[in-house]
Amino acid sequence: MHYVKAKGIFTSDYGINIYRGCTHGCIYCDSRSDIYQFNHEFEDIEVKENAVELLKRELVRRKPFMVVTGAMTDPYIPIEKRLKNVRKCLELIYRYGYGFSCLTKSDLILRDLDLLKKINEKSKVVVNITLTTANDDLCKTIEPNVCSTSRRVEVLRKLDENDIPTVVWLSPILPHINDTEDNINSILDSCIDLNVRGVLNLDMGLSLREGNREYFYRKLDENFPGLRDKYVEEFGDSNFIYSKNNRKLKQIIKNRCQMHGMLYKQEDIFNYMHDFPSRTVQSKLM
Numbered sequence: 700m701h702y703v704k705a706k707g708i709f710t711s712d713y714g715i716n717i718y719r720g721c722t723h724g725c726i727y728c729d730s731r732s733d734i735y736q737f738n739h740e741f742e743d744i745e746v747k748e749n750a751v752e753l754l755k756r757e758l759v760r761r762k763p764f765m766v767v768t769g770a771m772t773d774p775y776i777p778i779e780k781r782l783k784n785v786r787k788c789l790e791l792i793y794r795y796g797y798g799f800s801c802l803t804k805s806d807l808i809l810r811d812l813d814l815l816k817k818i819n820e821k822s823k824v825v826v827n828i829t830l831t832t833a834n835d836d837l838c839k840t841i842e843p844n845v846c847s848t849s850r851r852v853e854v855l856r857k858l859d860e861n862d863i864p865t866v867v868w869l870s871p872i873l874p875h876i877n878d879t880e881d882n883i884n885s886i887l888d889s890c891i892d893l894n895v896r897g898v899l900n901l902d903m904g905l906s907l908r909e910g911n912r913e914y915f916y917r918k919l920d921e922n923f924p925g926l927r928d929k930y931v932e933e934f935g936d937s938n939f940i941y942s943k944n945n946r947k948l949k950q951i952i953k954n955r956c957q958m959h960g961m962l963y964k965q966e967d968i969f970n971y972m973h974d975f976p977s978r979t980v981q982s983k984l985m
Contacts, residue, residue, distance in 0.1 A: 700744045708753035714767045717784050719745035721772050724844040726918035727871050730771050733910035744778055751787045758795040764975045766792055769802030789814040798823035800972045806846045806854050815863055825972045826858055829868045832877045833885035840922050855893045866897040871905035878903055878942035887955050897962030903948045904941040
């Protein structure tokens with residue numbers, strides 16, 4: 700872990716990244732790609748020491764909107780348990796009447812359930828949880844340093860019990876590993892049971908750009924002997940690879956989401972996550 704002083708906090712779409720880098724160890728992580736220009740080891744977490752201060756400065760002077768996080772780095776990586784920077788940001792988001800949307804794989808988010816409930820009562824919260832496999836043993840292999848799928852399902856249940864809207868990111872789907880009908884249907888069963896608002900799957904596959912491709916292939920060699928050769932033969936050095944079951948599995952998602960009233964189109968889900976409720980009466984407390 701190391702500290703930096705950031706010049707700004709918001710991305711162009713009102714996203715924030717309090718941390719840079721990750722220790723979850725997911726074998727497929729696109730954030731390792733060279734295009735993101737990490738100048739430090741990926742597991743050496745970069746902490747924006749002035750993130751909370753910058754966020755407060757921006758929230759004071761803007762009209763409320765949905766503050767989003769988790770696109771590049773899971774906000775609930777283990778060091779957050781000690782630093783509590785996400786929680787400090789949530790306190791500001793609640794204080795100034797903003798909404799909040801995040802993407803995580805971690806059950807640490809339940810630590811902040813009290814604040815999420817308060818923000819949701821005042822404006823809006825959407826919690827996005829990644830689910831890639833219904834099998835906890837496989838989960839431990841491809842996402843080794845984060846809570847299991849079954850635990851994430853418990854998190855979704857707890858959020859639902861507290862009226863916190865959720866979206867499941869059913870992604871990435873790795874060819875010859877988790878691209879099966881049984882896996883997709885098992886995850887969808889949980890989504891239906893837990894009143895998930897939407898299921899996001901861009902495509903059945905994953906990005907394999909320079910930087911993360913090398914890491915992914917090393918992990919294939921460690922955990923799935925011989926599969927790397929199959930990938931190279933099928934996909935070469937493509938930056939994005941698709942499961943041969945892509946069309947069939949996406950149709951399953953579409954059919955079941957339509958049947959149970961869940962969003963599944965990317966545009967609809969992103970609109971849902973980013974739309975701030977205009978009916979909310981805002982009060983900016985200084």
